[in-house]
Amino acid sequence: MQILEVKNSDRAQLLQKSCDILAQGGLVLFPTETTYGAGVDATNPEAVAKLLRFKSRREGKPLSIAVPYFAAAEPYAIMNPQAEELAQQFLPGPVTVVVKGKGAVAPGVESEFGTLGIRVPDYELLLELLQLYGKPITATSANGSGEKRPYSVSDILSGLSAQQSSLIDLILDAGELPHNPPSTVIDTTLSAPVTLRAGEIRFGENWSEVGKNAITLTSSSQEETQSIAKRLVLKNWDRLKEVGLVIGLDGALGAGKTIFAKGVAEFLQISETITSPTYNYIEEYEYVRHGVTGYLYHLDMWKVGSEIEFQRLEVTKLLRSKNCVVIEWFGVVEPFLQEFLEKNNVPLLRVTISELGNMRTLQILEPTLSKLQATAEMSAHNGEKVGK
């Protein structure tokens, strides 16, 4: 192990020596704007294996890569707009942006789910080293797992076993670093929509025909939204008892989807408070209305990213007579559910809520009964004004 004092060394020589060691699969400890870091060539499997021995007890936790600028990670990572924005906002700086990897780094660097952390450190010496080396190096703190954060070379060495110390090839000693916390990790790999644009109405293709018949109601209060919900469920009560009912809700965060769901619950005479089901995906409530007992399932599909995930939720099992299934962010899963609904003739009530100043507009697409009946009902409803 060699220790070079940064301020007393020739910069060019120090950088060259570090690069040589990295190229030979060596382990270099270096200062960053957070703690001291431990780096090896992230594309060299043996070097990474050595780093993992040094860190010990990783329990499958992924490492990250350090690059001189964000785009330099492109050969190794699948970029996405959110990651690019974060890079623009925070890099270089103490933020690790997690994206999907291309499997182009050594085993152990990506997470077991194939995600890869990217770090562009805000530390000149390190940026110069990365630029000169031309390949990504691992970015992880220079302590053994579970040891205290390393802000000085003595911090590092005091926490290491002789065996761990023997793995170090070079330490770039910049003295005691300011005690900044470790980088903040931001995971952008979840593809769920982050919708800031309110009220975009996206009926699936097959709906475009019927979509023309959608009715629009306005609501000026939560109570009014709930009363609309109650009346819509009442209209479909017989079918709910027979085959069940799906209510598909869309609208931006805070538009009032859960308010609508509360109205449905109130109609079903559920006394419990209906809270957002985002965390668990599905909340189940038993109801008894006029002697009819069934379940209200309140689902939130915001985080569902793929059909496989959706299938695993086994939503179709919930769809049976007397059950009301309210699905927030329905647009996300509509393509996965449409065929089942059509085949089993499960009625779908589609509601898209948009904001209009302090008002809300509810675009409503009712279950098609027979075509004739539907047209008649809708035109009747169209002329109706919703009062308080």
Add this chain to the structure above:
Amino acid sequence: MIQARNNPVPFILAIDTSCDETSVAVTQGCVALSNVVASQVQLHKEYGGVFPTVAKQAHKENIGPAVRAALQRAHLSWREIDLIAVTQGPGLAPALEVGIAYAKDLAKAHNKPLVPINHIEGHVLSPLVLPRTFKDLPSPLAANAAHDVLAVIVSGKHTDFIAVKKIGHYERLGWTIDDAAGEALDKVGRMLGLGYPAGPVLEEFAKKGDATALQFPLPMTTSGDYNLSFSGLKTFSRNKIEALSAGGLLTQTQIYDFSASFQKAIFRSICYKLNKILQDRKYTEVWLGGGVAANMKLRSMLRITLKPYGLKLRVPYSKKLCGDNAAMIGVVAGVQTIQPKSDLEREPRLKLV
């Protein structure tokens, strides 16, 4: 040979599989002799939330090893365990199912009584849990003497004010009527583009921002009750972020300031309702539990609220005890007598009162 038991305080093996952590602990009275938490966070990260079927499978795989590890770390064998305690609800149905089924099997196999525990009561009593260094020492706080305490539970799933008349006697005074506090932090973090889970990132960034940079409304001031609502703050945030991003991508400072201001708005709302409760009712202490209880800013804001009343804020002794864990479940069983029940069923929507 049957060994004479010279210890009158029973050893309890506790299991909690209410959500995404498989946890098993061994406790004695208020002391946690071991508290194993096998986290599924990494697993669920792929899904961006707790995925019911995945959670169930992971619990099944983790629970056996977790039970063995909990006994081993407590230096006890089955012979010395007096009682099994298991979370009955509230929680994720498929997850609860695994813990309960396993607990039933254990109770049968080792011939131990089994008691059902409410997960929320676990969070309420979590500030009572003591580290194992207190083994054989008198407890600094006699749990049985605790009376007229107000518990504040703040997590990603719950935001509750619960009055503890005494251990086992609770009254739910107020709760969130929409999102839990942790959930609101998470959603707004996502609006800011902070990935998933965004809550912890927002919390980090809040430390770097100016909490007075943005003025948020204070919700539910005229509701006349102790309930909370965060959906208005969410809508307000969305509009604010839209307005700010009209001038292009938000800057670092804007994101830091937004995080700090929004977090403060959430906590301020909790403090406002807490203050209302304290104006109306008398308590001897205030306890804090739940995942967000680990947040230092929340603790300091609560302490400021309590100051005029001369009340102490009691918090769990470690971060691990703030999140879901089985030690708090064991302590619930350890500080009171609960009727054993061998045929218990999961109750995903179980209420405390």
